[in-house]
Amino acid sequence: MADREVAALAKLRDYYRKHQLIPSYAGLGDMLGLSKQGAVKLAGRLLLRGWLKRGPGGRLVPGGAFFERPLVGAAAAGFASPAEELMGDAITIDEYLVEHPSSTVLVEVRGDSMINAGIHDGDMLVVERCSSVNSGKIVVAIVDGDFTIKYLQRDRHGYYLQPANDQFSIIRPQGSLEIYGEVVGQFRKLR
Amino acid sequence: MADREVAALAKLRDYYRKHQLIPSYAGLGDMLGLSKQGAVKLAGRLLLRGWLKRGPGGRLVPGGAFFERPLVGAAAAGFASPAEELMGDAITIDEYLVEHPSSTVLVEVRGDSMINAGIHDGDMLVVERCSSVNSGKIVVAIVDGDFTIKYLQRDRHGYYLQPANDQFSIIRPQGSLEIYGEVVGQFRKLR
């Protein structure tokens, strides 16, 4: 049975949460009451299932399925064990929203000019810094020294900034248009 | 200068995102163009700042401040050097959204019944599990075995579920109303 794998995965999750690190084969063996070689074989099975993968130097690192929480879908009927639903890992949302950590910043929204795009006053935006953005994307641009959030559009006259609110008008930059970055995600507190 | 530390942290964040692992001292040295000993000393400084910490076997693991992202205010005027941005506030998205990790789950939204509350199809909700919720809050309720997202309201006839979309109607539960949890946050990818 795959009983042992499940138990091992549970202990690995606890270990990883505590140390942000998958133990070595020897450590894994100690943790599970196995010999080092038993741990090697067992880890091989976890690798096949995508729970673990190999990192630099042959070290074990968490695989794609390692952090997966039973995502409670809207159509989900059974949610039997509350213990398994727990979102213990604090990294998940961050990884979901941020692809390139070193070039990503957070910007707080002021104003309602993008309200029809679902961006409200007070929301937080995940912004990836880059100077060139494809048209049609939501961007953070710099107009008169201030940040502004708009759709970047282009027509035969060049690029312009389009709000998602009828009460605001299109901005056509005189001269060059300075792009701060592209909006790749958003989040807000509801409480 | 602390210039080198900031650059190193940026590269470390990208490396960690790719491999879920902080490199060894030798790997860190290669990454930064330093000798192994230079990496040892530099890592010592990162340890002092809380960006890294020590794991089992002396290995480096991300510290508490490792996942923080720079927060750029919407009213910020000058943003001259990227280094300057790091001087502002920094938060982790997870800490911002999740207050009680052990009782928080993520739910993916299906349907448009809450669209006027800014909750769209495909959004992710941060749900804090609890059985009793104050009225007026957005809740995940269980109706006929299915999850549903609605405002929880109360009148003289008792509790009912109110959608934020004119095309949907109020749900008055027959018998008891089962609350799965309260929606305390939401996030979505825009790319």
Added chain:
DNA sequence: TTGCAAGGTGTACGAACGTACACTACTCTT
């Protein structure tokens, strides 16, 4: 000028690591 701390390089060493191979015990299937 002297002193000294900060930040860097080079070398060395024992411990721990990943890997490989041989072997055993048990459980199925043929």
Added chain:
DNA sequence: AAGAGTAGTGTACGTTCGTACACCTTGCAA
């Protein structure tokens, strides 16, 4: 009864790891 596959142990080996110590440069204060 024989064979194959699975899950485990033991031993061995070369590499890499973290650590320590000596040494060099630069900037700055006494």
